[in-house]
Amino acid sequence: MNLFKLVLIELWHRKSQLVSGLLAITLGIGVIVGIRSFSVVSEKAVAVNLDNLGANIMVLPQAASVDNYYSADIDAPTFPESYVERIVTSSLPGVDNLSPKLTRRLKIGNESIVLTGILPKSEIASKPIWQQGGLFADKIAASCAPKPGAEPAKYLDERLQRKGIDSLAEADCFIGSVIAQRLNLKEKDKLNIEGKDFTVVNVLPETGTVDDDRVFANLHTVQELLGTGEQISAIEIMGCCSEISDGLLGKLRNVLPDTRITTIGQIVSTQIETNKMMNKISFVFLIIILFVGGISIGNYIWANVNERRKEIGILRMIGYHKRHVYFILVLKGIIIGFLGGIAGYILGTFGAIWLGPQFAGIEVAPIYTLILVSVVISVSVSIIGTVIPAYMAGKIEPFSNMQEE
Amino acid sequence: MLIKTRNLTKIYPHNDGAVHAINNLSFDIPKGSFVTVTGASGSGKTTLLLILGGLLHPSSGTMVYNGKALNMQKDDVMANFRSNHVGFVMQSFALISYLTAVENIMIALNVRNKNKAEARKQAIELLDWVGLNDRINHYPKELSAGQQQRVAIARALANSPDLLLADEPTGNLDPGLSEEILGILKVINENHNTTVIMVTHSPIAASFGNITISLENGQIKTNNQSKYEEIFQLTH
Incomplete structure (x- = not known):
């Protein structure tokens, strides 16, 4: 049994934790994808309006x-x-x-x-x-x-x-x-x-x-x-x-x-200011999601580490190195990040497609390139969120399974 | 000689002053011996076992294992030492709850980079050896305390250790099961020439050993030291 399988078994064993961890990252990514899907359509509309101002x-x-x-x-x-x-x-x-x-x-x-x-x-x-x-x-x-x-x-x-x-x-x-x-x-x-x-x-x-x-x-x-x-x-x-x-x-x-x-100064300044504003809004959302997503995943992994102190102690006792412990936790973060990225993309895209016509009166189309962006952001956030808990987990003494009794 | 310790000391810092859990312990343990470590609570038995097993860094002192000095402050050195030479049997069984009996053994083989099929085959053989061939895919919670301890023993043997360390292995078992587990440890000691060091409160359990180290306030009892030396002379 390799470490990958060990991580999968553990994830499957603690399904409720998996669901809550996935939910955090899925919602975060879903919000990013939803906002991005809306903003692409609205940016196009804004750009068309700006172009209507003429040369x-x-x-x-x-x-x-x-x-x-x-x-x-x-x-x-x-x-x-x-x-x-x-x-x-x-x-x-x-x-x-x-x-x-x-x-x-x-x-x-x-x-x-x-x-x-x-x-x-x-x-x-x-x-x-x-x-x-x-x-x-x-x-x-x-x-x-x-x-x-x-x-x-x-x-x-x-x-x-x-x-x-x-x-x-x-x-x-x-x-x-x-x-x-x-x-x-x-x-x-x-x-x-x-x-x-x-x-x-x-x-x-x-x-x-x-x-x-x-x-x-x-x-x-x-x-x-x-x-x-x-x-x-x-x-x-x-x-x-x-x-x-x-x-x-x-x-x-x-x-x-x-x-x-x-x-034609007024036109140019309007276009520049509008574009700057749109970019700033996207950037602010991205920062918020990275921050909230990172903390959510970090918190999830941290809770997981605390729950697994005894288990990590057992692994260390039978000869696992600290690097194995880091690997197990970071791998878990990557898996959750990957699944969360995919699920978040689906949630955000379908949410935007469904909500767009109802609340904003705009037709939103899926942006397929966002799948990759979602997974990259989600996995990156998960890795960042996992680093500190994994480092702390590495400090768990190999005899912790005896102390916990 | 499998183990030679010289001036092993472990000090735990405390607000009320440093606590010497073990203090200047020097002794030799021959290969193939069954050593029991006894003493009152707080005498340093478990601390000694943890240091001998490479689970705890001593504050000072040295340990030579099989003629080789161990750098006991290096985490990677001690992790390799544990995975290559030592098996552990704990009072609490120390099994991972979400892994089956066979998987609990396979994780010990995994760290030694055995391939999956080979690891599974060996794990099943070990379970068969401890009489649990019909419990391969059972989770710890589906096993009795005695069965869980037998899985733990099977896992401890997975890396074919020279040294088996047991911390109160019968502490959670009734007398009948205790004798059964102690019997298995004795067989491992005698048939596989594995050195066993067992911490115990129980005089019955202690009687299974051929060398006894009795601790008091982190030191070998004076009268026991001479007895230890006497037994050591007799057996070697």
Whole structure:
């Protein structure tokens, strides 16, 4: 009979103790898994909401200001469209979407409009609110959202995503809600801009922003119409907030030294603060569980050691070394930790799946990678909790079985 | 000579002053002898047995076992000494409650790295030898006191010890069972040439030995010392 079997027999013999020990670790791990399952879903929701705030980094010509960009003056400076390619080929981490734009203020009759040339897919990606208009059916993944393994990525080729796809026909446009109202336009109507006829393919829902006054057309059509050549007014970037904190702006400036790169401060600070808060909450929960779990297991093993003083004395009497005693107790902790980790994962996952829709109105999916995390945390906590009781057990004298009588 | 002790002393610190449980004990124990240790309560019998069995560190003094000096302060040395040379039989039987009779013996073989099948076979043989071949899978609580003590004896023999230490092995048994257990110890001593050192209060039990060490206040009684030497001379 080896020590492993001895531990198993002892665990089986003291079933009620086993159950109480397992319960402590199972509940602890269950809480971690449950909270994590909820937080992954809520983090995704928060990330989507943050992304809905729009692009958070603007790349402008050196001589331009943000005002120039929004006012879209005829004399507003531009820079080459090839700068987009430079960013794409640099593969900077944290650049989740690029939206090159060329804007000019023009007159249609007596109405002033802002004609904006875009590369449509990337434009849509950086403005998820537009997706509600049904222009493009597929949803775009949120920029800073965690990426659960089960969920397929929207764009398998990230470079393709960043380049944008020219799928807006050269004579199509879509228009903001205010312009549609002022020019009395609806879908499939014709719109003449600077002598060129466009077909309105979609009227965008009201956003309450300057976009409501815009007419969006294919970037290359607009460039040809305005005779600017391959020039653009700005590149809007959706940067992942943690990367922005880690110096993304500086890296972009290195790639495009002759441009002016600025953040949309409120958006960035909101994203950073929200992410920090979520991380802090997860960290605090982890610390609490490690502390409580460690003490629970330590307490369980400690009680077990006290109950087994005579037995440990017998083992020492017949020649077992201290290291055997340590091994027996740590092995017991590992077994309980392992079982508790698995049981905790199951409890936490099913709890979250069951409680999520009922109390939080969110659908929670199992996160399979958490099985490994649960077992690692649970076994680690169990080992930590077992160290001191095992050390004390090693101090039990081999003649303890005689003293206890 | 199996054991030679010189100036063995064990002092227990106490608020009222140090207690000398045994004090400067020097004696020799020949191989194959059956030594009984007697004395009143608190005379140091059990302390002496614990030190001889490597269960307790002496405060001072030396012990030579089979011609080899033992470092009695080293825990690992004493654990190896116990697993390789010593068998223990205790008044309380010292069996693990959740292990069957055969498993209680196998744990003693386990420390010697015997493989499972071999350990089980040997454990069953030992149980057979003490007359418990029909109680192999019984738990201690399912055995009578005498049967439990026989399991303890079988376990003590698992490592084929040179030295069997027994602390009041008949203390929890009625006279009939006591004689039975003492008879088994005598057979082990005579047939296997195993040296037996037995602590006992009982004069009947003491009569089973061929050497008696009688202790008083941690020392060998003066009149007993001469008797011990006399017997020692006669037997060797």
